[in-house]
Amino acid sequence: MLEAEATANMLLMTQPFSAPKIEEQPVEVMLVKAVLDGERDRFARLYEMYAPLVHGILLARVPRDEVDDLVQDIFLHALKKLHTLRDPRAFAPWIAMIARNRAMDFYRSSRETVEVTEQMAIARSPNRTAKEILDLIRQLPDAYRETLVLRFVEGMTGPEIAARTGLTPASVRVNLHRGMKLLRERMGIVSEPPAVAGG
Amino acid sequence: MNDNYLWDRSGEPDLDVQKLEEILGTLRYQPRPLEIPNDVRLRAGRPFFTKLAIAAAIGLVAIASGLWVNFNRHRTVPAVATTRDSQIDQKRNAPAPQIAPNDNASQLAVVKGTTPTNIQKRHREPARTLVAQNKSRDTAIRQSTLTPQELAEKEQVLLALRLVSAKLNLAQRKSQGLPQPNIIRNQHKIG
Numbered sequence: 377m378l379e380a381e382a383t384a385n386m387l388l389m390t391q392p393f394s395a396p397k398i399e400e401q402p403v404e405v406m407l408v409k410a411v412l413d414g415e416r417d418r419f420a421r422l423y424e425m426y427a428p429l430v431h432g433i434l435l436a437r438v439p440r441d442e443v444d445d446l447v448q449d450i451f452l453h454a455l456k457k458l459h460t461l462r463d464p465r466a467f468a469p470w471i472a473m474i475a476r477n478r479a480m481d482f483y484r485s486s487r488e489t490v491e492v493t494e495q496m497a498i499a500r501s502p503n504r505t506a507k508e509i510l511d512l513i514r515q516l517p518d519a520y521r522e523t524l525v526l527r528f529v530e531g532m533t534g535p536e537i538a539a540r541t542g543l544t545p546a547s548v549r550v551n552l553h554r555g556m557k558l559l560r561e562r563m564g565i566v567s568e569p570p571a572v573a574g575g
Numbered sequence: 576m577n578d579n580y581l582w583d584r585s586g587e588p589d590l591d592v593q594k595l596e597e598i599l600g601t602l603r604y605q606p607r608p609l610e611i612p613n614d615v616r617l618r619a620g621r622p623f624f625t626k627l628a629i630a631a632a633i634g635l636v637a638i639a640s641g642l643w644v645n646f647n648r649h650r651t652v653p654a655v656a657t658t659r660d661s662q663i664d665q666k667r668n669a670p671a672p673q674i675a676p677n678d679n680a681s682q683l684a685v686v687k688g689t690t691p692t693n694i695q696k697r698h699r700e701p702a703r704t705l706v707a708q709n710k711s712r713d714t715a716i717r718q719s720t721l722t723p724q725e726l727a728e729k730e731q732v733l734l735a736l737r738l739v740s741a742k743l744n745l746a747q748r749k750s751q752g753l754p755q756p757n758i759i760r761n762q763h764k765i766g
Contacts, residue, residue, distance in 0.1 A: 423609045431604035451609055506598050528599040534582040552581050565591055
């Protein structure tokens with residue numbers, strides 16, 4: 377009977393033809409399924425888990441004053457469109473993509489404001505404020521600034537950034553390394569010379 | 576620069592990185608509750624159209640499997656009839672007619688007593704005398720083509736197809752919002 381059941385599941389393409397395995401589902405998978413089954417309250421948990429990710433992605437792109445409202449809008453949009461998510465395991469990269477698209481739409485609609493921000497002269501001061509450093513990060517290439525904001529502002533580690541954005545760990549590591557190098561140059565920080573093999 | 580600390584805060588701390596963490600950490604996300612308006616409606620699960628498409632695809636697979644099994648079953652019968660016809664002709668010292676493997680009309684013409692009015696009727700079912708005489712041989716030949724393992728596998732496939740049918744019914748009922756039955760139909764067939 378078990379074998380026939382497995383064959384039936386294979387025909388239904390619900391799982392590969394193998395012995396049935398009991399696997400623990402990630403939390404977000406259970407939460408997404410619960411929300412789709414009608415338990416709206418479960419969405420609050422998803423919001424708690426991924427709001428820092430969305431906040432960091434937006435902070436790398438749009439003015440700080442707009443970020444909080446946009447975070448709310450993005451999650452409401454995600455709630456309405458949750459049924460279009462094919463794989464619940466991909467919730468984090470999916471909502472990250474929504475956040476980037478929304479930031480792009482905002483940038484297009486308020487280009488003037490952003491341009492003024494970018495043209496601000498940032499003095500080479502040893503005691504830069506958080507806003508000044510953030511503005512320096514925003515001038516970096518897109519891939520670097522998002523990774524640096526998630527690392528330094530939201531406090532995520534490289535593996536966490538990779539897991540939530542859907543990037544490979546290798547890509548995130550390269551972005552962090554190169555982004556940090558560029559940021560040091562912009563800030564006027566002299567990096568330590570590489571260790572020379574003595575002999 | 577200590578890359579490991581920048582990567583996952585392991586190893587010896589990098590002073591520049593620590594300083595950036597301290598300064599930029601003041602901009603970190605501050606939790607605030609999500610306000611969901613009452614008029615926000617959720618659409619449950621996959622759209623009905625997607626389920627229907629999946630069910631239709633599975634149905635096609637099931638039909639194709641059934642046709643394949645049926646085709647294989649019928650393919651053995653004409654071969655046996657043709658062999659037997661040749662033997663009858665040789666016994667009667669009559670020239671053996673050219674019989675096409677799937678040409679039922681010409682096969683029936685060889686059988687004694689066949690009249691034109693009966694051809695159409697007998698076209699639907701093979702000549703009973705022929706089948707009756709060769710039934711055991713026919714069955715023996717047919718059974719000999721399938722090994723016990725193949726017979727078991729065939730049973731498994733048929734069983735799986737019945738399960739597929741049951742699951743499709745359940746999926747259809749669920750997508751239509753109908754109450755799901757507790758009993759699976761034809762349970763004796765499923766086993």
